[in-house]
Amino acid sequence: MAVITPLDKTAAPAQRQQQQSRRSVRPLLLGGLALAAGVGAWAVVAALGLVENLPTPAAVASKAGTMVADGTLASDTSASLRRVFIGYALGVVVAVPVGFLMGWYPVVRAVVEPYIQFFRTIPPLALIPLAVVLLGIGEVPKIAVICMASFMACVVASFQGVVDVDRTLINAARVLGASDRVIFAKVVVPASTPFILVGMRIGLGASWATVVAAELIGAQEGLGYRMQKAATWFDMDAIFVSLITIGVLGLVMDRLLLLAERRLTGWQERR
Amino acid sequence: MNSKISFRGVVKTFPLKGATFTALGEVDLDIADQEFVTVVGPSGCGKSTLMSMAAGLQEPDSGSVLVDGKPVRGPGPDRGVIFQQYALFPWLTVRQNVEFGLKLASVPADERRRRTDDAIDLVGLGEFADALPKTLSGGMKQRCAIARAYAVDPQVLLMDEPFGALDALTRVQLQDQLLRTWSQEKRTVLFITHDVDEAVYLANRVVVMAAGPGRIHRVIDVDLPYPRTEEIRLSAEFRRIRNEVWTSVYHQDEAAPAA
Numbered sequence: 315m316a317v318i319t320p321l322d323k324t325a326a327p328a329q330r331q332q333q334q335s336r337r338s339v340r341p342l343l344l345g346g347l348a349l350a351a352g353v354g355a356w357a358v359v360a361a362l363g364l365v366e367n368l369p370t371p372a373a374v375a376s377k378a379g380t381m382v383a384d385g386t387l388a389s390d391t392s393a394s395l396r397r398v399f400i401g402y403a404l405g406v407v408v409a410v411p412v413g414f415l416m417g418w419y420p421v422v423r424a425v426v427e428p429y430i431q432f433f434r435t436i437p438p439l440a441l442i443p444l445a446v447v448l449l450g451i452g453e454v455p456k457i458a459v460i461c462m463a464s465f466m467a468c469v470v471a472s473f474q475g476v477v478d479v480d481r482t483l484i485n486a487a488r489v490l491g492a493s494d495r496v497i498f499a500k501v502v503v504p505a506s507t508p509f510i511l512v513g514m515r516i517g518l519g520a521s522w523a524t525v526v527a528a529e530l531i532g533a534q535e536g537l538g539y540r541m542q543k544a545a546t547w548f549d550m551d552a553i554f555v556s557l558i559t560i561g562v563l564g565l566v567m568d569r570l571l572l573l574a575e576r577r578l579t580g581w582q583e584r585r
Numbered sequence: 586m587n588s589k590i591s592f593r594g595v596v597k598t599f600p601l602k603g604a605t606f607t608a609l610g611e612v613d614l615d616i617a618d619q620e621f622v623t624v625v626g627p628s629g630c631g632k633s634t635l636m637s638m639a640a641g642l643q644e645p646d647s648g649s650v651l652v653d654g655k656p657v658r659g660p661g662p663d664r665g666v667i668f669q670q671y672a673l674f675p676w677l678t679v680r681q682n683v684e685f686g687l688k689l690a691s692v693p694a695d696e697r698r699r700r701t702d703d704a705i706d707l708v709g710l711g712e713f714a715d716a717l718p719k720t721l722s723g724g725m726k727q728r729c730a731i732a733r734a735y736a737v738d739p740q741v742l743l744m745d746e747p748f749g750a751l752d753a754l755t756r757v758q759l760q761d762q763l764l765r766t767w768s769q770e771k772r773t774v775l776f777i778t779h780d781v782d783e784a785v786y787l788a789n790r791v792v793v794m795a796a797g798p799g800r801i802h803r804v805i806d807v808d809l810p811y812p813r814t815e816e817i818r819l820s821a822e823f824r825r826i827r828n829e830v831w832t833s834v835y836h837q838d839e840a841a842p843a844a
Contacts, residue, residue, distance in 0.1 A: 485642055486672035486730075490686035490737065491662040500685075504676045581676040583719040 369550045374558070377551035386540070391559060393536040394525050397453070401460025402521040406514055408461075409468035413513075416469075417476020417506070418498065430469060438463035438520065439527045451532035456525070463524040464517035471513020475506025508582055511575040515568060522564045588615035589741065589773040590639055594648035597634050597799075608634045610798035611648070619771035623778055623788040625834055631799025632777045636743050639775060640666045652741065662686055665734030669746040671726040673718040679705065679729050680714045686737035704732040707766060724755035728762075735766070744776045748783065756780075760787060768811055781834060785827045786813055793833045803833045 353371050360370040369377075381387040416423040416430075438459050445455035479502050487501045529538030537556045544552035597609040609631040616622050624632045637643040638650045641660040650657045652664065660666070673682050683704050687697045705714050708728035718726055727747060734742060748756040760783060767774060778784050784791045788807050795802035807826055809817055817823055 480672075482668050482670050482672040483674060485640075485660075486666070486668065486674075487685070488642065489640055489660040489662075489664065489666040490733070491660070491689045496689065501674065504674070507676075579676075581717050581719060583675065 367550055369554055373551050374554040378555045381552065381555055387555065387559065389535050390537045390540045390556070391563070393533070394529065394538065394560070395563065397456050397460060397528065397536065398521050398525050401457040402464045402518060404457070405461040405464030405517060405521070406468050409465045409513070409517070410472050410510060413469045413472025414476055416473040418502070423473070430466070434466050434470065438466070438524045442527060442531060446531050455531060456528035456533070459528050460521045460524045463520040467517035467520045468510070468513040471516065472506060472510045475509025476502055478509065479505040508575070508579040511571065511579060515571050515575070518567055518571060519564065522560065526560065587618060589618040589620070589653065590616040590775060591651040592635065592648070593651065595638065595645045595650060596647045597631065597638065597643065597645050607798035610800055612799070612801055614792065614801060616773060616775060618773055621767060621774045621776065621787055621789050622792060623776045623784040624792045624794060625778055625781060625784045625830065626794030626802070627796050627834065628779070629799070630794040630796040632794050633745055634799065636745050636775060636777050639741070640664055640743050662690060662737045663739055664741040664743055665737065665739035667730050667734050667742065667744045667747045669749050671730045673726055673729055673733070675718050678715050678717055679710055679721070682718070682729055683733045683736050685733060690737060700736050704736040707735060708732045708762065723751050724759060727751065727759065731763070740772055742772050742774045744774065746777050746779065749779065756783070763787070764811065764813055781827060781831050785823065785830055786818060791830050793830060795837050802837055805830055805833070
């Protein structure tokens with residue numbers, strides 16, 4: 315061990331740096347190339363008229379310029395973002411403690427799990443008609459449906475996280491004198507964080523998927539609403555602008571969560 | 586004998602596919618203060634269950650487990666436990682892992698710092714104090730786990746096949762290190778293993794268990810002096826005792842049972 319140590323110490327950082335730069339630059343480059351190739355292929359297909367009514371990238375870009383200039387893109391984006399944020403945050407905030415309680419107390423699990431298993435099989439989109447009837451056509455039903463979507467994704471993950479905590483870790487804490495409360499706070503919570511973050515990412519995806527559909531319920535603004543309206547006007551350019559915006563926003567939020575995940579769960583041994 | 590740990594008529598059963606599996610049937614064992622006792626036996630002989638009950642992680646169905654003459658009621662920092670799977674908290678650094686028990690015991694910060702550093706130095710992990718477990722080798726992880734147990738200064742060490750997952754070389758190094766620290770600050774050690782050589786090399790007494798139901802088959806005294814060295818490991822006497830233990834582990838039917 316003593317012989318290996320100094321070698322380890324000098325060799326590791328240089329090697330790691332090299333690996334890291336290779337790791338971060340190459341995918342970025344490849345990703346950029348793939349994006350350029352995709353847009354190029356799209357431009358060719360549109361120019362040749364292979365797909366009827368497919369707008370060209372240039373037309374979509376100029377439409378985007380107009381929608382930015384007249385403020386519709388900003389207001390649609392902020393309307394959709396607000397719904398996603400509120401619904402998603404509410405869903406997560408409720409799901410994590412419920413998942414913890416289910417994992418920690420068998421009684422809670424026995425009571426709550428049948429409901430969760432049942433509602434999990436219903437796609438959130440299928441709840442929209444019900445939400446309209448029960449909650450009207452304002453912001454509430456939209457947020458409620460998004461909340462439901464993120465809750466379902468997240469509650470199962472947090473519950474699973476608690477159940478899967480290594481018994482030996484709990485025993486290791488117990489023999490060092492930890493009470494149940496300490497074990498929960500110092501062992502169960504950190505040990506299940508990776509699961510919860512995965513649940514949060516899935517929930518975020520589900521929230522974005524749901525917001526578009528939710529905005530079909532008598533919304534006055536929002537990216538989903540804009541698409542719906544553009545479709546009735548046969549405005550393909552506007553549909554594409556909204557679609558791309560949704561994709562980009564979803565991607566950015568997912569990357570942010572991934573970044574948080576790396577920070578919070580970097581201790582994991584990855585295979 | 587003034588015993589530190591006593592098992593008195595300990596019986597432990599588990600439900601198994603509708604039937605009951607007798608892990609331990611009527612075990613009596615006394616371990617003296619500062620004694621180093623190893624337990625060997627085939628799988629299913631209940632050796633880990635024995636340790637688990639001394640740790641307070643499991644309770645006997647009948648009989649009693651006493652530490653310092655008092656029945657064991659749950660785990661406590663007077664008994665340090667070292668698991669085969671290391672059981673380090675992967676989100677904490679080596680230092681934070683070692684500190685864990687001291688924080689629970691509300692040891693003041695400066696004393697905590699000192700005792701943590703001492704324990705880390707004792708196992709030779711000083712350079713890796715701020716490393717996360719995932720960057721450590723198996724042997725280093727187990728040394729960290731040992732430091733974590735030492736830090737709270739338990740009088741009893743309960744070790745459940747602690748070196749079982751390590752390579753032969755690392756295992757020998759850790760055995761020697763364990764004996765060195767044990768001879769410095771004599772603790773009572775109950776050490777579970779499936780390695781006959783390890784059992785003989787470390788112990789004052791080797792307890793050989795038998796399975797179905799789990800019980801003590803023989804107790805063999807190891808009259809070899811400490812410090813144990815390579816010379817002792819290669820001596821004729823060591824070989825004799827090792828063969829005796831081997832026979833009573835692997836040929837239990839033929840060997841004469843304990844009186």
